[in-house]
Amino acid sequence: MSRTIQVGIIGFGLSGRYFHAPFLTVNPHFKITKVVERHRNEAEAFDPTIQTVRSHEALLADPAIDLIIVSSPNDTHFAYAKAALEAGKHVLIEKPFANTSAQARELLELARQKGLVAIPYQNRRYDADFLTIQQLLREDQLGDIVEYECRYDRFRPDVANSWKEQDTDGGGNLYNLGSHLIDQAVALFGLPESVSGDVRIIRKGGVLDDYFDVRLFYPDKRVILKSSMLTIDSSLRYIIHGTKGSFIKYGLDIQEETQRKNILPNTPDWGAEPESQYGMLTTPEGRFTFPSQPGNYHHFYDNLYRAIVGEKPQEVTPEQAIAVIRIIELANESSQSKKVLEFR
Known part of the structure; x- marks a missing residue:
């Protein structure tokens, strides 16, 4: 019931x-x-x-x-x-x-x-771009993935007087945006064998990290996760190369922007991206615009409800929740030691 x-x-x-x-x-x-x-x-x-x-x-x-x-x-x-x-x-x-x-x-x-x-x-699992990437992988449009790169950049040259940029207990960009990028990678590819990180402060007056380049090492692929607060052109999101094709995607999911306009998410065509944000799929047959799946955070809450009432397991599993935090820890440790660290 x-x-x-x-x-x-x-x-x-x-x-x-x-x-x-x-x-x-x-x-x-x-x-x-x-x-x-x-x-x-x-x-x-x-x-x-x-x-x-x-x-x-x-x-x-x-x-x-x-x-x-x-x-x-x-x-x-x-x-x-x-x-x-x-x-x-x-x-x-x-x-x-x-x-x-x-x-x-x-x-x-x-x-x-x-x-x-x-x-x-982890709402970013239900962004238009990530749902589209999952579709590409399900349909084997890219073949075996050999390199996956995801970026989430912003241009905020002034350091904000907020806990996200001042509080050493959980602040910084790696904990903030990095949590999303790492979760997406783990959701797609599972746990890595090892981790490297370059985590830095690049803005004048910065207190906490505002730049990271995290690499996840798998037996058959490399995963590159990057973010910077000093990127004026922050539109690039994904570059994925596989044995059958490549996919490049620009533009951030529109749901957050729509919500900030006080539009409730029960409107028609919720989360549907404009064609100008569709990604490009390149294969031996040519280069094609690949339509985006509509972004839909509703799926997260629907799954949460079903997990609470015992109908279905939670899609963000406990193992994945731990893995994201452990990778952040290893990336910080790697950045300090200048070493690639085994995931453990």
């Missing part, structure tokens, strides 16, 4: 307001009941039926809430998620899932013991 999952959100900034709330609002399986905001009432402005509370303790004390979304700064993820699990709540944690692989293992073991779902928010 269908049921409604009662949701509490810790934090209502960019992620809570523009990623979680719109999709939960239009999904009949979820109902946002309470949101923790320390000083503001943004959630009530979004939906007057949402109750604002001022502490995570008040949220966890509500026996009616089934799912807690941890959408607060990275240094709070582990503590809030652990408290939620101990209170018998399922948890959805903004990336990064945790700041260390030991923390990730502890959360997942606690969830296993209590029969609860603990999952990172």
Whole structure:
């Protein structure tokens, strides 16, 4: 039987307001009941039926809430998620899932013991470009992949006065954007044999890393994951070479941009990219425009619901959640030691 999952959100900034709330609002399986905001009432402005509370303790004390979304700064993820699990709540944690692989293992073991779902928010698995790449691989359009490169660049020459660029406990670009790129690679190719990293600060006045070049080594392919905060032309996203073809993709998925316009994700043609953003597939037969699959973050929440009610396993598996954090750790260690490190 269908049921409604009662949701509490810790934090209502960019992620809570523009990623979680719109999709939960239009999904009949979820109902946002309470949101923790320390000083503001943004959630009530979004939906007057949402109750604002001022502490995570008040949220966890509500026996009616089934799912807690941890959408607060990275240094709070582990503590809030652990408290939620101990209170018998399922948890959805903004990336990064945790700041260390030991923390990730502890959360997942606690969830296993209590029969609860603990999952990172890896919405970029449902971007138009990544869904299209999965289609290409399913259809064997590229053959055996020999090199896969993904970039997620921005041009932000001024260092922001925010926890993402100032807080050493979980801040920095590798934990931020790197979590997405690494998760996508692990979802496609599994666990690597070894990892190398070049993680740096390239902006004047920078406190935390704002550039990374992470390499994942597999027996038959190389995976290159890069991001820089000083890239004026940040449109390049993927370059993939295989034994049958190559695929090059420009342009970022349009869902975030659409959500920031206060458009709810129940509109027709949601996530459909303009043809100008379609990727190029090159094979021995020629060069072709390859239409993008529509981006659709709905799939993440649908899978989350089915995992909570026991209908289907979670698509972002516990093993993958741990692997992403472990690769971040190894990339940082590799950057300091100037060595390729075995994934372990």
